[in-house]
Amino acid sequence: MTVNGPTIAFLILASLILSAAVYIVTTRNIMHAVFVHLLALSSVSGIYILLYAQFIAAMQVLIYAGAVTTMVLFALMLVKPKAGMEIALDNQQKGMAFATAGVFLSVLLVVLVPKVWATSQEKLTPLTVAKFGKILFTKYVLPFEMISVLLLVALIGVLVLASKEEE
């Protein structure tokens, strides 16, 4: 790994995302978790910029950092947790979970760290909106349409699960 600007930027972003993720699952304050989640999501958009995908980075900020975080805050407001409400984060299976996750992590580290990945020699060019739109409606038209159905399913699903029971 050569040390240059993008590498340093990647390392900073990656450590931000990971530490934010660890904080989210360990904190007992759900409001803190939401705001640190915002940090993690914004850092992910930084990674997209490193990959020359500016459009996706902008969408990441708009949709995830903007809309999704706001939605989570709304949901929290509706279920009215007490300010700084503490929630139990573990149960009897804590030890087992740690052991499994530990084995998982060490296997991945042992296998993935020494791996030399084949990389493309082509120079990376920015993914423009025009290119993105074109590829979305030609090569990826099937996945694109499927996602729209999936979102409709999610919408109806929320209505089914959250609507008031009719009398």
Place this chain on the structure above:
Amino acid sequence: MGKEFIYIIPEILILTTATIVLSLDIFLPRERKSLLAYVSIAGLWLAAFLSAGLIGERVSILADMFVIDSFGIILKIVILIAASMAALLAIEFLKESNKYGEYYFLLLSSVLGMMIVTGSSNLIAVFLGIQLTSVPLYIMAGFARTDVKSNEAALKYFLLGVLTAAVTLYGMSLIYGMTGTLNLAEIATKLEHTNLNDPVLFIGMTFVVSGFTFKIAAVPFHFWAPDTYEGAPTPVTAFIAAVPKMAGFAALVRLVFTAFPEFTGQWVGLFGLAATMTMITGNILAIPQKNIKRMLAFSGIAHVGYALISLAVSNQHALSGLVFYMIAYAAMNLGAFAIVIAVGRVSPENQIEDFAGLGSRSPLLAGAMTILLLSMLGFPLTAGFMAKFLVFASAVEKGYVWLAVIGVANSVISLYYYIGVVRQMYMVPPKTEKPVPIPVTIGAVVLTSVVVTMVIGIFPEYFIQLARLVFLVNASF
């Protein structure tokens, strides 16, 4: 581009039916909403007929995202017909909540997901297809909102489903990193020049396979099945038990035959082990069950084990055997769950004891249940026997006698709990004399599945011919 759309007309039709159901729901008066069920069933049958018209075609469409071949088409037809049976079963259940529109929209969306999985030739399409299959199922499992068990069923299914989705995606990203492509056929081409012993490839493959085996509830990814089957409303259980497994198997078959044909020699290790563990776990844990839905859940796990033998063998014969098994499995399970629904209307606890004396209370239902249970057991002259016979025979033919022996031994174990139900029905005096009324819709499903089970068992030639047609685009056997 224009001509390609001919091949996905069945999929487009299902999507159209789903949106029609959703919009019609707004305009229909409250007491007429059960009409939506029949609209959905008509759509499903029409799509099945249109799919049948495509038999014989072999093409790859939509920028190689989707393939049309006889394997995909036959499974699609079975999925559509089985889904129409499951749709019929829900009509009585929905009378209470009157949420016909939502229910049938979700059911049709899930079916659309399964149809796409059966033909996907790209990892992204497979992944999205599985999500489109699963997300409606999570919601349907929690459809009885005031029932704590139904909530538990939905939550467990959802959490484990999301976990496996993440694992699958991670595995796919590793495969993409190794090969630089998500297209199944291209993965195979790229791997010809790669070191197949690379542990990264092995981990990527194992993660993806694990994600798919979750859908079919194979051991060790079966933990959701008993709780979800028990807690979900029984018509939903019937759907979850019988239909999505075909999509899960289709995804596995595409992966094994199209993307990793180089590994054919090694599948016997991975899938042979999975098949053995799944058969043994399913059968042993089915024995102590008191709840009929839990018992059928473990019996379903055992059946997945038998069917997995065909993936361990992984040749053309085994593939035909698998398709045959899926047809028989769907018929037997839909019928059995239909009877559970009928009995559950009188005794809602769904205990095996509730079947006591059914032989005198409702001789027709008891007779049908006996036939279906014998078929699950693998009794000659039933569909279950032919299905097991074809799968075990393909194993013996390939030289994996041990797999066939384990399969037969497990069928003997299953005798205990299947006959347990038959004993309750005919030899134990009834706890209640209440007769079991059979609504027309449920009776129709029971009758159809018994007839299918018997016809396949007595005249298997035609169905074997059909299964022999099975052919995959982009696969080398």
